[in-house]
Amino acid sequence: MKCEYCLEVKNLTVRYGDIVALKDVNFSLEKGKFYTIVGPNGGGKSTLVKTIVGIIEDYDGQVQIFGKDRDEYLREKLVGYVPQIGAFTRFPIRVIDIVLMGLFRERKFRFKKQHYKKALKALERVNMEGFSRRLIHELSGGQRQRVMIARAIVSKPEILIMDEPTVGLDTESQGNFFRLVKELNETGMTVIVVTHDVGFVSEHSDGILCINKKLVVHAKDVDELPEEFFAKLYGYNVKAVLHNHKR
Amino acid sequence: MEIFLYEFGILALIGGVLSAVATSLLGSVVVLRKMSFFGSGIAHLSFIGVGLALFFKFPPTIVTLAVAMAAAIILGFLARRGVHEDIGVGILFSTSMALGIILIYLAKIDNSRVMAYLFGDILAIGWKDVVFSSIVTALVVLYIVFFKDHIIYITFDEDFSKVLGINIPFVYYTFLILLAVSIVVSMNLLGIVLVSAMVVVPAASASLVSRTYQGMFKLAPLISVASVFFGLIFSWNFDIPAGASIVLVQGIVFLFTFLVKILSG
Numbered sequence: 001m002k003c004e005y006c007l008e009v010k011n012l013t014v015r016y017g018d019i020v021a022l023k024d025v026n027f028s029l030e031k032g033k034f035y036t037i038v039g040p041n042g043g044g045k046s047t048l049v050k051t052i053v054g055i056i057e058d059y060d061g062q063v064q065i066f067g068k069d070r071d072e073y074l075r076e077k078l079v080g081y082v083p084q085i086g087a088f089t090r091f092p093i094r095v096i097d098i099v100l101m102g103l104f105r106e107r108k109f110r111f112k113k114q115h116y117k118k119a120l121k122a123l124e125r126v127n128m129e130g131f132s133r134r135l136i137h138e139l140s141g142g143q144r145q146r147v148m149i150a151r152a153i154v155s156k157p158e159i160l161i162m163d164e165p166t167v168g169l170d171t172e173s174q175g176n177f178f179r180l181v182k183e184l185n186e187t188g189m190t191v192i193v194v195t196h197d198v199g200f201v202s203e204h205s206d207g208i209l210c211i212n213k214k215l216v217v218h219a220k221d222v223d224e225l226p227e228e229f230f231a232k233l234y235g236y237n238v239k240a241v242l243h244n245h246k247r
Numbered sequence: 248m249e250i251f252l253y254e255f256g257i258l259a260l261i262g263g264v265l266s267a268v269a270t271s272l273l274g275s276v277v278v279l280r281k282m283s284f285f286g287s288g289i290a291h292l293s294f295i296g297v298g299l300a301l302f303f304k305f306p307p308t309i310v311t312l313a314v315a316m317a318a319a320i321i322l323g324f325l326a327r328r329g330v331h332e333d334i335g336v337g338i339l340f341s342t343s344m345a346l347g348i349i350l351i352y353l354a355k356i357d358n359s360r361v362m363a364y365l366f367g368d369i370l371a372i373g374w375k376d377v378v379f380s381s382i383v384t385a386l387v388v389l390y391i392v393f394f395k396d397h398i399i400y401i402t403f404d405e406d407f408s409k410v411l412g413i414n415i416p417f418v419y420y421t422f423l424i425l426l427a428v429s430i431v432v433s434m435n436l437l438g439i440v441l442v443s444a445m446v447v448v449p450a451a452s453a454s455l456v457s458r459t460y461q462g463m464f465k466l467a468p469l470i471s472v473a474s475v476f477f478g479l480i481f482s483w484n485f486d487i488p489a490g491a492s493i494v495l496v497q498g499i500v501f502l503f504t505f506l507v508k509i510l511s512g
Binding site: 081083 | 399402412458459463
């Protein structure tokens with residue numbers, strides 16, 4: 001049976017002890033599209049992402065990926081995941097070793113030549129081919145983010161999820177980053193980006209999920225949302241200034 | 248080199264090298280995970296085991312092993328719930344020593360025996376100790392061969408390790424248990440007071456001059472083995488305690504690598 005949706009979330013509730021991080025979230029996402037998740041800090045965006053990629057194990061409700069139960073799907077394939085950019089203490093790990101992490105499940109005992117070739121190709125894909133032997137903490141924020149994307153895409157996932165990938169990046173790096181992500185989406189990969197950049201949301205994405213403990217709204221375009229919507233979502237006055245100056 | 252003409256010298260060298268390999272390999276993970284206090288803490292917590300064994304007249308190695316493994320699991324459990332390994336050790340460190348001292352006092356044990364536990368005696372180890380060390384070192388080497396990447400991934404990015412489906416509790420607790428066992432084995436050589444140096448110092452030296460974590464895993468055992476070799480020679484030539492001599496050599500190597508690091512910019 002061919003599945004219409006790449007991701008279906010039904011009645012998803014996630015708790016951290018007594019704290020409810022997400023409550024009865026329902027949505028379905030189509031294959032090959034570009035989605036963004038927006039919402040206030042502490043609103044459950046990262047929890048949602050971590051539940052989808054398998055980091056959070058305990059939850060109520062259903063998460064289906066390409067029609068399969070999440071755990072069943074994740075046993076066979078990875079969902080590409082780019083975490084929030086960390087400070088990276090001086091951990092002595094090379095860029096190539098980080099990208100190889102994404103191929104960990106493909107290897108039997110140790111990484112072989114074909115794994116290194118794939119890792120180098122992924123680095124080439126994100127324009128970081130000359131950096132494979134550099135240590136991660138020697139790179140700038142934007143370069144680190146590209147390495148993390150290379151790690152996420154090296155196993156050729158069907159879905160790529162990024163959690164606030166542009167935090168701490170300068171405007172130019174953000175622009176480069178979004179161009180790269182758009183290119184990946186154009187290859188047929190479903191892309192989901194958690195972001196606060198509402199302007200970006202309107203410019204690039206095919207759909208918007210607004211999360212604040214529960215799914216507030218699932219809109220196709222930022223223009224569908226009323227003017228005061230983001231102010232209500234974030235709890236303070238927010239004006240969506242679009243990159244293409246539409247609003 | 249004269250020391251190696253005698254059986255006790257050969258046994259000390261073999262035991263020391265085995266212990267050096269095991270502790271430095273695990274020590275590399277300890278240094279990368281920034282839990283250097285843990286080794287010292289496990290050794291001191293094991294003092295309860297020494298006290299219990301002497302008080303109830305049980306075999307000290309078995310009781311100490313059991314206590315060290317239990318301590319490692321408890322501290323690991325606390326760490327998985329947000330209490331960093333070193334904080335857990337800090338809480339239990341002095342209490343366990345105090346309890347061990349009280350038990351030994353009540354058992355009315357000769358001071359020289361207690362000193363042997365505190366400062367070890369690498370020149371007094373027998374073939375039984377060497378066999379025991381061999382088994383432990385073999386297990387540690389196997390762990391590093393099969394699970395080095397796993398524990399490094401968990402250390403570097405635990406969330407992504409979960410995404411990869413790595414069995415984090417298994418990898419983490421196996422590491423802690425092997426660390427505890429290696430420390431207890433090395434305690435026979437260097438004693439409770441000095442054993443943490445075997446875990447931390449060679450790996451810390453290696454971290455200063457190795458660019459990558461892979462380099463650390465190669466260099467730390469070399470430094471540690473060389474320290475045992477030269478430490479034993481210096482101990483014989485200058486008639487100083489062997490365990491302290493080994494640790495002193497490790498300290499000098501650390502200072503040297505630190506200077507190399509500073510001078511090379």
